[in-house]
Amino acid sequence: MPQVTAAEISRMAGVSRATVSNWRRRHADFPSPSGGTETSPAYDLDAVRSWLSGRGQLPAETPAEDLRAALRERPERADPTRLLPLVLAAHRLDPGHLDRVLELPDEDLIRRATDLVGDAATYGGDEAPVLRTLLRCVRVDGALVAADILAERGTDDSTTTGTYRTPAEVADLMADLLLSRDRRFPSDVYDPACGIGGLLAAAARHGARRLYGQDLLPAQAVQAATRLGLQHRNAKADIRSGDSLRDDAFPSLGAGAILCNPPYGNRDWGQEVLAYDPRWVYGLPPKGEPELAWVQHCLAHLAPGGRAVLLMPPATAERTSGRRIRAELVKSGALRAVMALPAGAAPPPHIGLNLWVLTRTEDESQAAPDTVLFVDAVGPGRQGWESVREAVLSAWSAYEEGVFEAVPSVARAVPVVDLLAGPTDLTPARHVQSVTTAIRPADHMRQVRRKRTELRQAADRLLSATEPGERWTASGKQPQTWRTTAVADLLRGGALTLLRAVPAGRAPTVDSDVEVRAGDVILPELFARPYRARVADSADEGRPLGRQHLLLRPDPQRLDPWFLAGFLSAEENVNAAATGSTIVRVDVRRLQVPVMALPDQQRYGRAFRQVQELREAADAVSRLAEEAADAFGIGLSGGALLPPDEEQP
The missing domain is CATH 3.90.105 (Molybdopterin biosynthesis moea protein, domain 2)
Structure with a gap:
């Protein structure tokens, strides 16, 4: 049963x-x-x-759902290490060839599937139904969808704690920090805790051609190899399973770069058996400091001149037990920067993680750098991921090029002697707050004037954005009403296509194979106020769809995207489609859309677009007003600005 x-x-x-x-x-x-x-x-x-069918909660059957059902019915066969090679092999077949394989009788299908994977696996005589279902899922829904479904069963029972997947946007930021001054990307990248390969995929997107990875869970290692093979065929991936600290699969590797999101808080990392390990150049990590073991493991595998970027828990920057190793990392010049990200940028969602940038000098006799860069990308004026990304990359680029100037409350280069004089606390917020002591009055006055100019320009744009509303008219004595249809009906009729990067109820995947096009309508999967759909523009073209987001691709001959986004964002519409209690999701299929002719849709679409421009202008004014106020306040309190001698009107 x-x-x-x-x-x-x-x-x-x-x-x-x-x-x-x-x-x-x-x-x-x-x-x-x-x-x-x-x-x-x-x-x-x-x-x-x-039970689900009786409540209307059972989705329509698709090849993906058929595959899940087939795996549930034969759980003893649902081993991703056996089935994933077939996903990769089927992906390499042209559609016509795959269709011919699907038409084979059961016995021939099993023989052909075994031939396709070579030595990677063999399949038995009773596995024809699940193999056929798997191949059909690859053919219809895509190889990545099939691989993700196999991964669901391969990692559900994991007893590993403190292991989280890295969101694609964070992975891309980490990869950006590996770029050299001449914008070249390292050819070989290593990740000793690679999970399903998200950081290595980001490296491949940036141009890496040799990828090395290891993960404790065999199912995740095979998943990583499969995903990299599916998405980045130009890169050569060597992915192995095992514990990188206890059983290093690449003991002699000296990689040009390393990206790593190490497991957090695992006190059983092997300190007792690894006490005399040669990797602990900066000191034996205490049992409660496993993250510092991963830092030194990464440094040991860097080639001279190489760079590593690690995603670290904030406690590692300040715990007393790690003070000595932190001091050695700073004194030697191995630690180049610590950058604080806002909570929610990466799981766990309630903690703001840090990026550590580390290097290995090309010449041991070379003098160590005399400062460490700290960036606090959290707080007022940094709303949204793009502003966080800009704060990190602009500070790092200027610092690396030797033209860095402190940014009040955001970034500061702290002298090594100052860090070593105290507890070597590497928390960015504690260092960037003292920026005001270095402010030059003339420079700060120029900054204040620039902020005032930007604010006035933004205020002018805000006034311009309100002008279209002056031509709008009341609809009459009673509000307009329309006949509506559900998104589910529009999907069935082909007027819309629904795509998602992260299926509901699933852990976020690291990488999305869904590329955004201009005119797509993007909606958050989780409910939050305000809940707003947005229309992708040319700047979004080609970007991967973000985690926990859905994408509706309208047929432009039948649906206007701005009309669609406007009505899908209506509060009463969203409230009616929200489900759940602790975690509230929006069932996009239940959202209602008015039935209108395309010219009427376009008329409403133009109006909704004006509303969005008004919101963007208001957000810009709010942000710039906050920045201008900060600049005035910091200048006054830091002694860079003087108030007028007498009261002014």
Whole structure:
């Protein structure tokens, strides 16, 4: 009797695990457990399907859902290390060839699948249904979707703690920090805790051609190799499984660059057996400082002149137990920068992580740098990821080129002697706050005037953005009403296409194979106020769809994108489509759209576009006003500005 876990039910219904838990508590007719354990119960698959169907929560069957069902019915065969090679092999076939394979009888299909993967796996006589379903999913939904579904079963039962996937935008920022002054990217990149390969994929996007990775979980290592093979065929990937600290798969590797998001807080990292390991050049990491073990592991695998960027928990920058190693990293010049990211930029969502930039000098006799760069990309004036990215990259670029000047409350180069004089606390916020002591009055006065000019220009744009509304008229004594249709109906009719980078109820994937086009409508998957759909423009063209976002691609002959985005953002519309309690998601298929002729849609679309321009102008004024006020306040309190002698009107 096939059974499913709560995690699998969440994927079947497209909801979070918290929602499934709420169903179990609140609905007496929810199926009772038929197996599993008290902490991880299992449920009869047919009973769950029937219950979900009765509530309208069971999505329409697709090749992807068929594959999930096939894996649930044969759990003993659902091993991604056996099936993933077939995904990669099928991806390399042209569509016509794959169609011919799908038409083969069961026995021939099994033989052909085994031939395709070579020595990577062999398949048995009773596996024809799951192999056929897998190949159909690759053909219809794409190889990455099939690989992700196999990964769901390969990592659900992981007992590894402190391991998180790196969002694509953070991975790209980390890769950007590896660029040399002449904008060249290292040819070889290593990640000793590679997970499913997100950081290595970012390196490949930037131009790396040799990728080395290791992960503790064999299923994740195979997943990484498969994803890199699917997306980056021009890069040669060598991915292995095992514990990088205890059982280093690349002991002699000296990579040109390293990207790493190491596991956090794992006290059982092997300190007792690795006490005399030659990697601990900067000191034996205490048992409670595993992150400093990963830092030294990375430095040991850097080639001379190489650079490493690690995503680190903030506590590593200040814990007393790690003070001696931090001091050695600073004194030797290995640590070049620490950059604070806002909470929510990467999981865990409630913690603001830090980027550590480390280098290995080409010449040991070379004098160590006399400063360390600190950047605090958190706080007023840095709203949205693009402003965070700009704060980090502009400060690092100027610092590396030797033209860096302190930015009040954002960035500062701190002398090494000052860091070593105290507890070697590497928390960025504690260092950038003292920028005002270095302000030159004339320079600061120029900055204040520039901010005033920018604010006045933004205010003029805001006034211009309000002008179109003067030509609008009231609709009459009563509000307009329209006949509406659900997004689900528009999807079935082909007027819309729905794409997602991260399926609901799933952990975020590192990489998205969905490329945004101008005119796409992008919506957040999670509910938050204000909830707004936005229309992609030319600047978004070719970018990967962000995690926890959905994309609606309208047929331009039938739907205007601005009309669509405007009505999909309506508060009453979003409230009616929101589901869940602890984590609230928006079921985009339930959102309603007025039925209008295309010329009427375009008329409303132009108006919604004007509304968006008004919002953007208002946001710019708010941000610039905050920055101007900060510049005035810092100048006064830091002694760079003098108030007038007498009161002015």
